[in-house]
Amino acid sequence: MSGDVAILGAGMHPWGKWGKPFVTYGVAAARAALEDAGVAWSDVQFVVGGETVRNGYGGYVAGSTIARALGWNGARVATCYAACASGSAGIEAARTRILAGLCDIALVVGADTTPKGFLAPNAGERWDDPDWLRFRLIGATNPAYFGLYARRRIDLYGASPADFAAVKVKNSRHGLHNPYARYRKEVSADEVMESPVVADPLRLLDICATSDGAAAVVLASMDAARRLGVANPVRIRSVSTVSPTFPNTVVDLPDIATDSAAAVPAPALSFRESIAAAAYEEAGLGPEDLSLAEVYDLSTALELDWYEDIGLCQKGEAEKLLHEGVTTLGGRVPVNPSGGLACFGEAVPAQAVAQVCEVTWQLRGQAGERQVEGAKVGLTINQGLFGHGSCVILSK
Amino acid sequence: MTMRVPAVEGWLTVDDQPALLGRKCPSCGTYMFPPTGAWCPNPSCSCDELETVALSRTGTVWSYTDAQYQPPAPYVSPTDPYKPFAIAAVELAEERLVVLGQVASGYGVAHLHVGAPVELVVEPLDYADEPDKMVWRWRPTSPDATAGGDVAGGEPR
Numbered sequence: 176m177s178g179d180v181a182i183l184g185a186g187m188h189p190w191g192k193w194g195k196p197f198v199t200y201g202v203a204a205a206r207a208a209l210e211d212a213g214v215a216w217s218d219v220q221f222v223v224g225g226e227t228v229r230n231g232y233g234g235y236v237a238g239s240t241i242a243r244a245l246g247w248n249g250a251r252v253a254t255c256y257a258a259c260a261s262g263s264a265g266i267e268a269a270r271t272r273i274l275a276g277l278c279d280i281a282l283v284v285g286a287d288t289t290p291k292g293f294l295a296p297n298a299g300e301r302w303d304d305p306d307w308l309r310f311r312l313i314g315a316t317n318p319a320y321f322g323l324y325a326r327r328r329i330d331l332y333g334a335s336p337a338d339f340a341a342v343k344v345k346n347s348r349h350g351l352h353n354p355y356a357r358y359r360k361e362v363s364a365d366e367v368m369e370s371p372v373v374a375d376p377l378r379l380l381d382i383c384a385t386s387d388g389a390a391a392v393v394l395a396s397m398d399a400a401r402r403l404g405v406a407n408p409v410r411i412r413s414v415s416t417v418s419p420t421f422p423n424t425v426v427d428l429p430d431i432a433t434d435s436a437a438a439v440p441a442p443a444l445s446f447r448e449s450i451a452a453a454a455y456e457e458a459g460l461g462p463e464d465l466s467l468a469e470v471y472d473l474s475t476a477l478e479l480d481w482y483e484d485i486g487l488c489q490k491g492e493a494e495k496l497l498h499e500g501v502t503t504l505g506g507r508v509p510v511n512p513s514g515g516l517a518c519f520g521e522a523v524p525a526q527a528v529a530q531v532c533e534v535t536w537q538l539r540g541q542a543g544e545r546q547v548e549g550a551k552v553g554l555t556i557n558q559g560l561f562g563h564g565s566c567v568i569l570s571k
Numbered sequence: 572m573t574m575r576v577p578a579v580e581g582w583l584t585v586d587d588q589p590a591l592l593g594r595k596c597p598s599c600g601t602y603m604f605p606p607t608g609a610w611c612p613n614p615s616c617s618c619d620e621l622e623t624v625a626l627s628r629t630g631t632v633w634s635y636t637d638a639q640y641q642p643p644a645p646y647v648s649p650t651d652p653y654k655p656f657a658i659a660a661v662e663l664a665e666e667r668l669v670v671l672g673q674v675a676s677g678y679g680v681a682h683l684h685v686g687a688p689v690e691l692v693v694e695p696l697d698y699a700d701e702p703d704k705m706v707w708r709w710r711p712t713s714p715d716a717t718a719g720g721d722v723a724g725g726e727p728r
Contacts, residue, residue, distance in 0.1 A: 293640075296645065308605075310642055312578060314642040316643070323635065323658075326634045326685070330685035330686075372639045373639055373640055374639070375636050375639070375657075422613075422668075424669070426633070435601050435612075437667040439601070
């Protein structure tokens with residue numbers, strides 16, 4: 176298809192917590208991706224860095240910081256900030272430049288060094304900043320929002336904390352053999368349900384940690400891939416970076432209130448549903464085509480929301496799908512075969528790129544003991560703060 | 572009695588019938604909270620002269636949670652040691668929007684369920700040195716929601 180872009184290489188630095196400069200991780204991931212692609216750094220024409228707002232000066236201009244660390248090669252540079260969606264925003268920038276015929280080979284890198292504990296706004300008194308005010312006035316941390324979503328599953332659909340724990344049990348098993356995962360240890364349902372409550376009904380082991388890590392992909396035009404001798408690369412079929420449609424009636428981080436539906440009725444699809452819908456439409460594919468999905472399990476309960484938002488099942492049926500084993504390795508559509516955020520922890524600007532790395536390896540059949548047999552089509556999805564959709568559909 | 576003031580000027584009234592102050596578009600009827608934008612958020616409306624209006628003082632719980640761990644700064648704990656509190660997302664029927672807020676002191680997640688009725692009250696934001704600075708809180712009003720008991724949350728209901 177003319178709209179396809181090839182993934183020539185994927186590379187990651189393992190996730191962990193070392194507190195080194197983010198560029199250290201980013202360079203390691205970039206070099207791994209270039210080696211995997213068999214492409215020389217000097218042949219990269221466009222570099223995109225996923226930006227984060229906590230890494231200090233260099234982190235604000237991630238693209239050029241990493242390009243400089245690799246050694247200035249004259250490539251054009253861009254830096255993308257879309258919170259958790261920064262990585263896919265970077266992939267979209269590279270993809271569209273390739274599809275426009277403005278370059279053949281591009282490198283996208285996301286790297287992060289995260290502070291310990293809750294993610295929090297930068298210091299200072301900012302009485303006009305909603306992100307600062309939600310902490311100051313309400314004490315609403317990120318897990319508080321995850322708690323709100325999780326509670327709705329319980330009160331509306333009859334979900335239970337045991338259902339949420341089962342997500343963690345599944346993902347911890349998936350991540351056991353992933354060399355890039357930070358947590359490679361089986362977790363039992365009892366361990367989850369005996370861990371301390373953070374944001375009712377969610378407990379410590381229901382909520383993902385924050386991590387250091389980096390991921391990179393080398394993208395190329397289909398013609399360039401063929402010239403380089405790669406006849407059947409993994410292809411990006413679509414990228415959805417949609418924003419919400421007014422009125423967005425689900426309260427999203429970091430907002431204190433939703434839009435009002437007093438004058439305009441809420442759209443048929445919620446924001447999260449619309450992210451996947453746009454990707455399916457562009458790819459000409461549907462949920463029935465998926466072999467696997469990497470979804471943003473910031474919390475165990477949120478993974479269940481995603482099953483419904485990407486169309487694997489109807490509203491309120493995610494728990495059933497989970498317990499039937501459909502989303503477990505060996506099931507019809509394994510979800511988070513990488514182990515997900517449960518095993519990685521979140522490295523914000525790297526995570527969406529890491530999701531694409533995992534699907535690339537799965538589609539190539541290189542995922543080792545976590546391989547999804549016969550994987551043909553994979554989807555990655557997440558939602559970034561401030562209205563950033565992020566969904567990538569890939570196929571063989 | 573000391574003079575009570577809103578924690579954020581222009582966001583709420585703090586008299587006996589306290590209310591959040593939102594904006595309303597006189598052209599299309601869309602509401603907005605917080606009252607920070609000067610233009611209508613409806614994409615098919617270009618009105619930029621919104622009216623300031625008091626929002627409904629009652630609503631129903633869209634969802635709720637609590638904060639068992641002390642949130643990081645800029646949150647300031649009113650007590651030492653820290654005491655957990657609950658948070659509710661409350662749907663206002665007329666305005667058709669959902670507003671977050673802490674749940675009134677004395678109430679926890681055990682007093683709440685999705686759809687439960689609540690009303691707006693004001694309580695000190697609890698600056699030790701600024702006890703008159705008031706913030707909005709949601710107080711459960713169903714007959715079975717009596718303040719007290721294990722307000723720290725504990726087991727989910």
